[in-house]
Amino acid sequence: MSVFKVIARCEETGARAGELYTPHGVVETPAFMPVGTRAAVKTMSPHELEFLGVQMVLGNTYHLYLRPGVDVVERAGGLHRFMGWRGGVLTDSGGFQVFSLAPFRRVTDEGVEFQSHLDGSRHFLTPEAVVSIQERIGSDVAICLDECVPYPATYDVSRKAVDRTIDWAVRSKAAHVKRDQLLFAVVQGSLFEEQRRRCAEELLAMDFPGYAIGGLSVGEPHEDMYGVLDLLNGILPQDKPRYLMGVGLPENILAAISLGVDMFDCVLPTRNGRHGSVFTSKGRINANASYFACDFSPLDADCDCYVCRHFTRAYIRHLLKAGEVLGVRLCTWHNLHFFADLVRKARRAIIDGRFMEFKRRFEDELKEELSS
Incomplete structure (x- = not known):
């Protein structure tokens, strides 16, 4: 076999x-x-x-x-x-x-x-x-x-x-x-x-x-x-x-x-997570940023991971600034989900015959965010 x-x-x-x-x-x-x-x-x-x-x-x-x-x-x-x-x-x-x-x-x-x-x-x-x-x-x-x-x-x-x-x-x-x-x-x-x-x-x-x-x-x-x-x-x-x-x-x-x-x-999902750098469908964000102090939205509105369903940017920023290890864990958890989900969706798109459509949409959203 x-x-x-x-x-x-x-x-x-x-x-x-x-x-x-x-x-x-x-x-x-x-x-x-x-x-x-x-x-x-x-x-x-x-x-x-x-x-x-x-x-x-x-x-x-x-x-x-x-x-x-x-x-x-x-x-x-x-x-x-x-x-x-x-x-x-x-x-x-x-x-x-x-x-x-x-x-x-x-x-x-x-x-x-x-x-x-x-x-x-x-x-x-x-x-x-x-x-x-x-x-x-x-x-x-x-x-x-x-x-x-x-x-x-x-x-x-x-x-x-x-x-x-x-x-x-x-x-x-x-x-x-x-x-x-x-x-x-x-x-x-x-x-x-x-x-x-x-x-x-x-x-x-x-x-x-x-x-x-x-x-x-x-x-x-x-x-x-x-x-x-x-x-x-x-x-x-x-x-x-x-x-x-x-x-x-x-x-x-x-x-x-x-x-x-x-x-x-x-190593990027875990290394970046330890520093509060988070991958999202719109590009990377810094969860330490001061403008997240009262932002009660999830890290990524398009993400269904455990972190994005239960915690806000404001809370995660608070954890990171307070030196709480949970903040690092939540950023890492989300990043690993993002990478695992990306290849899982790519696989599904290949099987369904729409991989190029999936790839173009991902790249277009990334370019749109970078240019904004």
Whole structure:
């Protein structure tokens, strides 16, 4: 049985609605995965995430390896039992940390040597070790170790990273023995068409069950990101899931869905929520703003989430200004609902044959608010 099935396609774009089969249930795609780097989505309980309709969360191999440690998670019965989560879990390889923690690491063809940001201890992770860690903690989807380069990157720097990413994918696949865990390879290549194409084609020859798209949303213009996705939409197999790593803004997600992407993760809903920055159908608002002090309307009049049905902008602003953690939780709750609801509605629109109408309406409302 295939691990992924496309059940509907948009006739005008590359958008598709699908089903990803995992040991912890079916994930309906397009899907947004809240980031639970350290086995927790900040301020939210697993029960609340289920209430929001979240089907899969993301954890990070690098961070879980350092704390609490693989042995602890393994002894707890795996990551799902450790964190009390019944849905799917995708674990990133730590490849992005190779990119973001540049002062603390050294990359070689063999693997990555890094200094812990927690206690300064030194560690060396190979592609094989990263696969073993993800197998032991028991995620549903594991990601091969890859090398992400910054933007802008020179041709040669990107080429070397692609060479390593391909080599590490070969080694990762050879090391992977957990049959009920899906191992995704990562397509790198910065903004170089020839490198993206070569990386994708060499990874396709290895026949992974799914493919992640890395190295985007690192500072490049949105149109350049869409150009890479458009290229890969014509290369990556139509019968396998595609995961765009670390993206992003609602408008980015809808554009990527139209270019054939199925899975997304991003820290924006939780990170912005912690600062009172709220996503709405009319664009982002700052819930800390003084003009909300006596505004007794919901955060988003078009939203039916628990927060918007029960609380006002004035109350949430009061909580934030008073330093009450409930204010952060309510902003985060609403943001996560907004992202989960966005992809859920996009999926429904694809199935109903009206995805372009849905996308245009969302973009028009956003433009109207920005111009007002």
